[in-house]
Amino acid sequence: xxxxxxxxxxxxxxxxxxxxxxxxxxxxxxxxxxxxxxxxxxxxxxxxxxxxxxxxxxxxxxxxxxxxxxxxxxxxxxxxxxxxxxxxxxxxxxxxxxxxxxxxxxxxxxxxxxxxxxxxxxxxxxxxxxxxxxxxxxxxxxxxxxxxxxxxxxxxxxxxxxxxxxxxx
Numbered sequence: 001x002x003x004x005x006x007x008x009x010x011x012x013x014x015x016x017x018x019x020x021x022x023x024x025x026x027x028x029x030x031x032x033x034x035x036x037x038x039x040x041x042x043x044x045x046x047x048x049x050x051x052x053x054x055x056x057x058x059x060x061x062x063x064x065x066x067x068x069x070x071x072x073x074x075x076x077x078x079x080x081x082x083x084x085x086x087x088x089x090x091x092x093x094x095x096x097x098x099x100x101x102x103x104x105x106x107x108x109x110x111x112x113x114x115x116x117x118x119x120x121x122x123x124x125x126x127x128x129x130x131x132x133x134x135x136x137x138x139x140x141x142x143x144x145x146x147x148x149x150x151x152x153x154x155x156x157x158x159x160x161x162x163x164x165x166x167x168x169x
Contacts, residue, residue, distance in 0.1 A: 003127040006135045009048040009079040009089075013040045017071045028067040033093065034058070037109050040077040041089040045113035048079040048087055049125040053113040056086060059145060065095070065106040072096040074103065080135070081142035085122035086114045088142045110145070 013036065021032045038055060045053040067073055073095060080090040093107035115125045130139040144163040150156035151164065158164070 044077040051115035080138035
């Protein structure tokens with residue numbers, strides 16, 4: 001199985017915030033943003049693995065900035081690391097300024113997907129080759145995040161979490 005670059009998984013979805021997607025103070029519902037991010041992330045994971053993918057977890061979501069009615073919102077998703085059957089996908093959410101056209105980062109998230117066959121059984125995915133400095137930073141951090149999640153879930157002993165030891169010793 002040939003390794004893939006993160007760039008090959010890049011998925012960009014741009015859409016407008018409509019009145020039916022907003023809360024009483026005219027900002028995008030958080031759940032609507034989560035759904036948009038899930039769709040973009042699943043496409044990125046599918047592009048990387050070329051398999052059916054299912055959402056395994058939403059590891060992190062930061063709603064740093066409200067997204068007002070009428071905003072142009074862009075969700076960028078890219079696989080940040082591939083493990084045996086799972087892939088971490090990092091998402092950046094941007095709001096486009098109506099007048100200048102400049103984009104400001106509003107939110108970010110990290111999702112995990114698992115590649116499966118037609119019967120729903122996990123299948124192997126290609127390795128990921130990070131190229132840019134940001135891709136390399138996210139790639140390295142993904143292993144720490146995975147080990148932390150495994151330790152907290154009781155699926156890994158703390159002394160086996162090699163990437164976490166360096167943080168505490």
